[in-house]
Amino acid sequence: MRVKTRIVKVDPLGREESLLIPCAEVLRRGGLVAFPTETVYGLGANALMSEAVSRIFQAKGRPQDNPLIVHVSRPESVAPLVRDIPQGAVRLMEAFWPGPLTLLFAKSDLVPDVVTAGLHTVAIRMPDHPVAQRLIDLAGVPVAAPSANLSGKPSPTTFEATLADLEGRVDVIVDGGPADIGVESTVLDISGPVPRILRPGGLSPEELRKFLGEVEVAADTPHQGPPPSPGMKYRHYAPRGHVYLAVGSPKEQAESIGFHAARHVILGEKVLILASSENAPEYAPLAGRWPDRLSVLDLGPRDDLPRVASRLFAGLRYADETGAGVILAESFPEHGLGHAIQNRLRKASGGRTLRPAERAEMNILLVCTGNTCRSPMAEALLRAIWQVECSEIHLNAWSRGTSASDGMPATPEALKAMAARGLDLSGHRATTVSEEDLSQADVVITMTEGHKDSLTRRYPAHAGKVVTLAAASGGALPGDVSDPFGHSQDAYDRTAQDLDTGLRAFCERIKRVI
Ligand code: AMP
Numbered sequence: 001m002r003v004k005t006r007i008v009k010v011d012p013l014g015r016e017e018s019l020l021i022p023c024a025e026v027l028r029r030g031g032l033v034a035f036p037t038e039t040v041y042g043l044g045a046n047a048l049m050s051e052a053v054s055r056i057f058q059a060k061g062r063p064q065d066n067p068l069i070v071h072v073s074r075p076e077s078v079a080p081l082v083r084d085i086p087q088g089a090v091r092l093m094e095a096f097w098p099g100p101l102t103l104l105f106a107k108s109d110l111v112p113d114v115v116t117a118g119l120h121t122v123a124i125r126m127p128d129h130p131v132a133q134r135l136i137d138l139a140g141v142p143v144a145a146p147s148a149n150l151s152g153k154p155s156p157t158t159f160e161a162t163l164a165d166l167e168g169r170v171d172v173i174v175d176g177g178p179a180d181i182g183v184e185s186t187v188l189d190i191s192g193p194v195p196r197i198l199r200p201g202g203l204s205p206e207e208l209r210k211f212l213g214e215v216e217v218a219a220d221t222p223h224q225g226p227p228p229s230p231g232m233k234y235r236h237y238a239p240r241g242h243v244y245l246a247v248g249s250p251k252e253q254a255e256s257i258g259f260h261a262a263r264h265v266i267l268g269e270k271v272l273i274l275a276s277s278e279n280a281p282e283y284a285p286l287a288g289r290w291p292d293r294l295s296v297l298d299l300g301p302r303d304d305l306p307r308v309a310s311r312l313f314a315g316l317r318y319a320d321e322t323g324a325g326v327i328l329a330e331s332f333p334e335h336g337l338g339h340a341i342q343n344r345l346r347k348a349s350g351g352r353t354l355r356p357a358e359r360a361e362m363n364i365l366l367v368c369t370g371n372t373c374r375s376p377m378a379e380a381l382l383r384a385i386w387q388v389e390c391s392e393i394h395l396n397a398w399s400r401g402t403s404a405s406d407g408m409p410a411t412p413e414a415l416k417a418m419a420a421r422g423l424d425l426s427g428h429r430a431t432t433v434s435e436e437d438l439s440q441a442d443v444v445i446t447m448t449e450g451h452k453d454s455l456t457r458r459y460p461a462h463a464g465k466v467v468t469l470a471a472a473s474g475g476a477l478p479g480d481v482s483d484p485f486g487h488s489q490d491a492y493d494r495t496a497q498d499l500d501t502g503l504r505a506f507c508e509r510i511k512r513v514i
Pocket residue numbers: 066067068069104116119121122123145146147184187198199228229230231232
């Protein structure tokens with residue numbers, strides 16, 4: 001259901017109380033109000049009203065089993081919401097509130113189950129933002145508020161990003177300028193013998209350790225059993241394109257990102273690189289070569305992690321604005337805010353990484369229909385051309401058919417056409433393509449548009465890797481490679497010549513980027 005969203009622009013210092021009073025009234029009566037905090041924008045509802053809280057889940061499309069954080073404007077507001085306040089929590093609240101630290105408490109009956117998704121604990125924090133504080137204070141009720149994004153998308157750090165996601169879905173959006181920290185709060189569980197960070201965030205583990213001594217950080221992706229915090233099991237912070245996270249030293253990351261950026265551009269993808277300031281100049285030549293296909297966003301220096309954190313979600317959202325199908329992100333040092341940055345990047349990437357070694361090897365699958373003529377010839381030709389043009393990179397090339405008679409040798413005409421070039425196809429046996437082939441390949445080159453359609457329909461998850469030889473050749477080959485099967489030796493020789501032209505142009509393009 002669409003609602004009319006009122007926009008209220010306020011002074012970021014929260015001084016315009018007259019503007020905030022009506023927003024607070026909307027909150028208190030059960031409406032939805034998005035507002036800035038120091039971490040990210042939040043989407044708030046009266047935490048004591050089940051129906052109001054349910055509307056948050058609807059507006060965001062948030063899974064019902066992912067609990068919300070309750071926001072208070074003063075520490076005294078915690079007592080009615082919890083069974084008791086352990087001494088450890090009192091000390092943490094004194095030290096870090098207001099601020100980006102969320103604490104778990106045993107919940108009281110006052111807190112509706114919908115807030116905690118049925119858990120017996122409630123997560124509470126006091127934001128350090130004058131607008132959030134005044135708004136909650138004026139509402140006079142605790143405010144349940146997850147990040148103000150559509151579920152699964154990067155959290156909004158600006159009014160504009162909040163508006164883009166929630167216009168028509170919430171009653172009010174308060175524009176109080178950009179959020180300062182840029183990543184969400186740290187969620188801390190102090191119920192066990194060792195305090196445990198369930199979600200790294202704006203308060204670093206190091207700062208907590210200074211205060212608490214030992215502190216554990218829960219793994220990003222729990223392997224078995226229920227996750228300690230329900231939010232951990234969801235794919236999060238993800239733009240529409242696929243995110244790949246580079247690992248290794250800064251130099252290795254620049255190398256693998258450069259290589260994969262070029263590969264994806266050649267495959268016809270639009271690529272965005274999320275770079276550190278140190279490595280950003282390394283990508284300038286690529287961006288210069290393909291200005292409309294590849295862009296680079298400088299997230300900030302590796303030694304200024306607060307800056308990187310504050311730009312991260314905007315960077316992930318920028319990917320959607322540019323229409324990038326592939327986002328290649330650098331890793332940042334995992335200390336201080338780097339824990340939160342890496343956690344968000346890993347979630348956004350869904351586990352896709354670029355490893356340094358990947359640069360040295362390229363896996364290319366060639367596909368035709370029967371795997372007895374075109375693709376085996378293409379495989380042999382590619383190996384031969386590659387040896388001359390791209391020898392720095394190890395090539396694994398193999399060929400398959402979309403509907404092959406498994407075990408058939410290459411046709412005598414194909415053998416002959418290759419023998420004329422000193423290449424031997426006698427050991428070849430036809431094989432039908434499988435999902436496994438597509439998983440192993442970095443690039444899948446098809447002989448025709450028809451083969452490409454058939455593969456992308458069968459294996460949509462790998463669609464981004466599949467390209468026709470005509471496209472891979474950058475236009476050197478004007479269209480489909482025609483099927484010589486059943487035709488004369490002449491037809492085979494002409495097909496071999498087309499394959500040679502297309503593959504040579506493809507190798508040239510690869511060579512220019514290595
Ligand atoms: P968001 O408000 O969108 O930043 O998400 C809140 C995060 O806090 C999610 O990861 C939740 O799973 C987590 N959370 C909220 N309440 C609890 C709780 N009672 N126990 C564990 N995690 C919680």
